[in-house]
Amino acid sequence: EIVLTQSPGTLSLSPGERATLSCRASQSVNSGFLAWYQQKPGQAPRLLIYDASTRATGIPDRFSGSGSGTAFTLTISKLEPEDFAVYYCQHYGSSPQTFGGGTKVEIK
Amino acid sequence: QVQLVQSGAEVKEPGASVKVSCKASGYTFTGYHMHWVRQAPGHGLEWMGWINPNSGGTNYAQKFQGRVTMTRDTSVSTAYMELSSLRSDDTAVYYCASRGGGPPLGCWGQGTLVTVSS
Numbered sequence: 001e002i003v004l005t006q007s008p009g010t011l012s013l014s015p016g017e018r019a020t021l022s023c024r025a026s027q028s029v030n031s032g033f034l035a036w037y038q039q040k041p042g043q044a045p046r047l048l049i050y051d052a053s054t055r056a057t058g059i060p061d062r063f064s065g066s067g068s069g070t071a072f073t074l075t076i077s078k079l080e081p082e083d084f085a086v087y088y089c090q091h092y093g094s095s096p097q098t099f100g101g102g103t104k105v106e107i108k
Numbered sequence: 109q110v111q112l113v114q115s116g117a118e119v120k121e122p123g124a125s126v127k128v129s130c131k132a133s134g135y136t137f138t139g140y141h142m143h144w145v146r147q148a149p150g151h152g153l154e155w156m157g158w159i160n161p162n163s164g165g166t167n168y169a170q171k172f173q174g175r176v177t178m179t180r181d182t183s184v185s186t187a188y189m190e191l192s193s194l195r196s197d198d199t200a201v202y203y204c205a206s207r208g209g210g211p212p213l214g215c216w217g218q219g220t221l222v223t224v225s226s
Contacts, residue, residue: 035212037153044203044216045145045153056211088153092212096169097143099153
């Protein structure tokens with residue numbers, strides 16, 4: 001089973017700042033099959049990025065994903081008020097699929 | 109548009125079973141795996157497994173083997189997840205999710221809260 005470790009656990013930033021979220025895998029993720037989700041309280045997760053770097057439909061270009069192998073990054077170039085939420089990474093290249101523990105991006 | 113609509117909240121006693129439904133619309137139901145993911149209060153996301161609506165084949169996370177059963181009814185484009193021998197730590201929001209013709213897990217249901225309490 002691939003274990004995904006996200007860091008930091010909490011990121012305290014101000015609107016307009018850049019956010020960099022990390023997701024490290026315990027073994028290489030097949031073909032870069034890594035996704036990022038955003039979740040707000042009381043809502044279902046929303047897909048932001050898949051295949052490590054492809055933005056889902058309707059996702060603003062301030063969100064970008066990068067990485068390969070065992071190290072992946074989600075970057076939010078300039079935080080908007082609606083971006084404060086919890087972010088999860090997930091791999092789907094092998095079974096079982098697993099999620100990281102999440103990074104909370106909070107307003108400083 | 110692609111949509112997954114789940115059944116309503118449930119309250120169950122320890123030891124009971126719960127069956128959650130997920131009705132798909134806006135895409136070919138049999139074309140894409142339906143996944144189930146749960147989230148305990150204040151915790152992260154946990155992948156439970158998937159069902160292939162075309163063949164009925166399943167792939168369960170080892171943690172849930174023996175307790176979870178995923179089924180489907182193609183006549184009504186609905187997937188089901190049944191969890192048995194419920195414990196208090198099964199209290200969670202249960203989500204169905206599918207690619208629905210788009211990217212992996214691009215579409216999620218609204219979630220179903222299952223509360224296990226005596």
